[in-house]
Amino acid sequence: MPDYLKRRPDVIPIDCGRQLFVDDFLIEECDMQREFYSPQIKGPVLLPTTPLEMDNGNCPVAAPFKDGAFYDPFDGKFKLWYQAGWFGATAYAESSDGFHWERINTRAGNGTNRVLPYSEGRIRDGCSVWLDLNSIDERYKMFLFTRDPQKREYAELRTSADGMTWSTPTPIMRCGDTTSLFYNPFRDKWVLSVRSLYNREQYLYRYRSYREASTFYELAACQKEYFWQTADVDDARDDIYDCDTQLYSLDCVAYESIVIGLYQIFKGPHNTIAEKLKTPKKCDLYIGFSRDGLQFSRLNRNEFIAGTGACGAWNEGYIHPATGICIINGHELLFYFGAWSGNSPHLGRHMYAGGSTGVAALRRDGFAALVTDNVGRIVTPLVCFEGEGLWVNAQCKSLKAELRDINNRPIKGLTFNDCVCRNIDSTKQQIIWKNPSRLKELTHVPVHIVFEIEQGKLFAFWISKSKSGASGGYLAAGSVQHRGIKDDPYEY
Incomplete structure (x- = not known):
């Protein structure tokens, strides 16, 4: 408490x-x-269709893997950054109503909607984008996690005036692959929700660490990191996989007088088993609330946004929230998320294939x-x-x-x-x-x-x-x- x-x-x-x-x-x-209430899933709003997203037919993805979904009042557009193809490009789309999306070609994209130029020998993993309405030249902030062929890991920060053309990277201290970014106005701090893990036998166990700084780029020099949040005994185990629950990620945003936290709870199967089963991992979203952005109350342990578990459904599993969490659209809140089907045109089934972008709606204040x-x-x-x-x-x-x-x-x-x-x-x-x-x-x-x-x-x-x-x-x-x-x- x-x-x-x-x-x-x-x-x-x-x-x-x-x-x-x-x-x-x-x-x-x-x-x-x-x-407590959960939003109503309205369906997928972006499916993988372009060559960039189709990944040569192996693991098609057009879904936020964190990335970000924001409403930009300067041009009246809903804006979405997402992963195009598994471990592929960071791509951009926009919408006038939040439901019908248009892919926007960019200067870096070479006729595509990718926002960062192709980098030989580097593949993207997690990415997190934030719209900063208090800035002009650096309105968009990005955290990006990449790997090279030797599996060495890199973390970096970038900024942009328009969300499509980005600065050169500023390297930062090592972070985990699903690390995400948010601004906490109650503390006036920029925060990294850092993926941390330990190994037990052959399996990974994930929890969350915390870094903060007074400015965005001060995060690059931040050396202090603290244990923050983890899954606990009140996070119910899955009936089938029966794994120890893990905190796969935690994303936050200030809403009215509170901070919303979306807890992505992993329930199995472990990576090696999911690879053999050719099924998306079971990661569902649960809600928590804070009045300072540090300590959270989690009275509601019901699923907030969850996969169906139905084999091949567009939202079978592996549910990822978009950075930003929700947009206020009149009398309702819109939640954007990535969801995986496991369907691969060439491979039949794969744990990371078939990623799409979904949207769910909840009454304003209706948590x-x-x-x-x-x-x-x-x-x-x-x-x-x-x-x-x-x-x-x-x-x-x-x-x-x-x-x-x-x-x-x-x-x-x-x-x-x-x-x-x-x-x-x-x-x-x-x-x-x-x-x-x-x-x-x-x-x-x-x-x-x-x-x-x-x-x-x-x-x-x-x-x-x-x-x-x-x-x-x-x-x-x-x-x-x-x-x-x-x-x-x-x-x-």
Whole structure:
């Protein structure tokens, strides 16, 4: 359990972002149940078809192997970097709607959409791309892992202004092949989630180490690395392979008031066995949440995005999240991921053949909700804020709210009796009292917020400084409705 859940602040500031009920941080009293949800897989959006992706018919791949999926507000495009052909090129595609993708030929691609020129004697493995909206000339950041024929390993950093033409590499200290990159705005740090491993007999066992720096290129000189995360006894073993679970990778992004962590949990078979069976490894995605980007709460151990296990299905197994994790598209979140079928035109079956890009959709803030079939209440701990409106994401027959002082007494003008009770089915709905200006008078005053819900779900709440309902929170891998990394009231 994270320290901030064991020793909660006496008063919790809630000015940054939508407040989600993914843990008990904002729950003092509650007679409702928490439910967790998984996104709905919409299907593949990019299949291997080009010569670059087909790998001469051996291991076709057109899928993020980390790589990255972001929305770029500067040109209004969804952007995807992905692996084209197994251990092949890093390629680029873009979309206007997030579902129909176009491969864009690049200067380095020689008539293809590869973004890095071919390098004799080097093959790519993992890659991780990040869109930095706080930069101009180096808006795109890349971590790349390669090997040479002698299996010597190399790790490097690059930057780009457009995501298609990249700088010369800056070498960095050795990293594992599925190492990935993210920016943590809560700590204002650039972070490498480093693949680490040890050998036990003939098998590999994977866990995660952590490096951070104040600037992107300072990661190159970073010598400090710490044990970070691993799989544990609550990660269920697979019924068939019955392997010890492993943390294959961990990707993170800031979303509203929290950091989302996608845990890629390996359940077998080990590489040598998967090679003999000619089947993709069983790696599924599980969700964790953090309020500092270091310690994570993992109350939900259900699969978040998982392979079907059906032989030859486009998403049979080996599920990889794209760096960036999710894009906000109106009232839903879009998650892009790589998935493998094991189908090879020339080899019949191969553990690394048939990689495609899939997309899954989830309600905005829809990771978890407090749920009641009757009438339920939730009381927050003491919180403080600056703003003029209380907003919710809810789906219920009726909802009303009340503010109470430090002694738990209802505040005049902001009681249940003053609240306009209403049916709500919206990801963004303001709570109205008869005298709404009273809320602004409570700036920086510690209060409890109490919600009463009838027959429904409460996903999130927040205080907005503007009439638009902007939350001031972080926007993951971008939002179609915004130009920056935060839900800024000044954009409306």
